Amino acid sequence: xxxxxxxxxxxxxxxxxxxxxxxxxxxxxxxxxxxxxxxxxxxxxxxxxxxxxxxxxxxxxxxxxxxxxxxxxxxxxxxxxxxxxxxxxxxxxxxxxxxxxxxxxxxxxxxxxxxxxxxxxxxxxxxxxxxxxxxxxxxxxxxxxxxxxxxxxxxxxxxxxxxxxxxxxxxxxxxxxxxxxxxxxxxxxxxxxxxxxxxxxxxxxxxxxxxxxxxxxxxxxxxxxxxxxxxxxxxxxxxxxxxx
Ligand code: ZN
Numbered sequence: 001x002x003x004x005x006x007x008x009x010x011x012x013x014x015x016x017x018x019x020x021x022x023x024x025x026x027x028x029x030x031x032x033x034x035x036x037x038x039x040x041x042x043x044x045x046x047x048x049x050x051x052x053x054x055x056x057x058x059x060x061x062x063x064x065x066x067x068x069x070x071x072x073x074x075x076x077x078x079x080x081x082x083x084x085x086x087x088x089x090x091x092x093x094x095x096x097x098x099x100x101x102x103x104x105x106x107x108x109x110x111x112x113x114x115x116x117x118x119x120x121x122x123x124x125x126x127x128x129x130x131x132x133x134x135x136x137x138x139x140x141x142x143x144x145x146x147x148x149x150x151x152x153x154x155x156x157x158x159x160x161x162x163x164x165x166x167x168x169x170x171x172x173x174x175x176x177x178x179x180x181x182x183x184x185x186x187x188x189x190x191x192x193x194x195x196x197x198x199x200x201x202x203x204x205x206x207x208x209x210x211x212x213x214x215x216x217x218x219x220x221x222x223x224x225x226x227x228x229x230x231x232x233x234x235x236x237x238x239x240x241x242x243x244x
Contacts, residue, residue, distance in 0.1 A: 002026060003204040005186045007033035007114075007148025009050075010062065011040030011086065012190030012240075015199040016049060018218035019189050026203055030055040033148035033186070034103060034114030037090065038062025039082045039236055040190050041226035047094040059101035060114040060149060061121050066090060067099055070121070078233040085230065110206070111142035115149040117183075124150050128164050131156035131183050135164065143181040146204075152194045153187030153202075153213055174210045184211060190223075197243035 004027040009016050030053050037043040039062070050057065064070040065083045072080050090098075104113040104120035116123035116130075117137040125131055125147060135158050138145055155167035158181040167175060187200025194200075198215040220241050227237045 001206055002028050003206060004030045005033070005146060005202040005204050006030065006189050007186055008035040008060065008151050008188035008190060009040075009046050010035055010188070010190035011037045011043040011046050012199075012218075012223050013040075013042035013045045013049070014220075014222045015190045015218045016046055018216050019199050019201045020049075022214065022216040023201065023203065028054065030057075031107070031112060031146065031204070032057040033112060033146060034058040034060030034101075035062045035148065036060075036098065037066055037086050038079065040223060041230055041232070042223075043086050043090050044094050046190075047090075047097055051097065056105070056107065056112070057101050058105065058112055058114050058148075059098060059103050063098050063101065064103070064121060067095065078236050081233050082236060085232070106142055108141050109144055111138060111145045113145065113147050116147060117145055125156070125183060125185070126150055126152065128156065128166065132158075132164050134183060135181055138181060144177060145181075145183045147183060147185050148188070150185060150193070151188035151191055152185060153200050154185045155211070156183040158182070169213050171213055171215050174212045177209045177211055186213065187215075191240065192243040195243050197241055 004023055036046055065072050066086045072083050113120045115121055116125050116134050157167050158164045186202035189199045192200055198217050201214050203212040224237050
């Protein structure tokens with residue numbers, strides 16, 4: 001099956017739409033890795049749009065905070081402001097949908113987790129050392145792990161039992177997942193943090209076992225204008241155009 005793998009939409013509808021347009025006709029189902037809401041101005045629109053497609057979805061730490069499943073004091077003040085606004089804006093039906101999503105699930109031979117296999121909601125896998133600790137938490141039947149949460153696209157490959165490496169990512173080029181175990185992050189649709197403001201996503205063919213990482217421009221200023229009208233914190237508005 002051909003899968004659109006996306007994560008961390010964060011209520012950014014223009015970014016989500018750009019990803020869907022750019023990948024149109026190239027996939028059969030969405031795998032969404034969590035954080036549908038928080039930060040952005042379109043929580044209801046993003047939930048509604050995702051539900052229009054055949055999908056498997058996870059919840060993330062921002063979704064949990066909006067639902068009251070995580071203490072919002074664990075977030076920085078700007079993120080907290082966005083979470084509190086989202087709590088007032090989210091419609092009941094969409095809230096129920098978010099509440100039904102788990103933060104981790106198995107699609108053998110893949111394990112899907114919002115943050116990490118050992119801490120599905122909160123841990124950031126940003127370096128090889130943290131990746132190594134998490135490879136130890138993968139079961140034999142799930143050697144491929146997909147995560148979001150850091151907003152940084154990356155492939156960690158465990159080549160053999162004592163070597164984990166970063167794989168070079170080139171947009172629009174396929175990587176074959178053919179040797180060892182993997183922890184892969186498609187990056188963030190709605191709030192990239194790798195100094196590239198374009199929306200990130202990936203296409204996975206789980207029969208050919210190929211992964212294709214992509215970036216697409218979206219009208220950042222549309223999202224920013226909506227956030228200004230909602231009086232969202234300046235830093236959250238500004239960061240979108242720089243990708244940090
Ligand atoms: Zn996130």
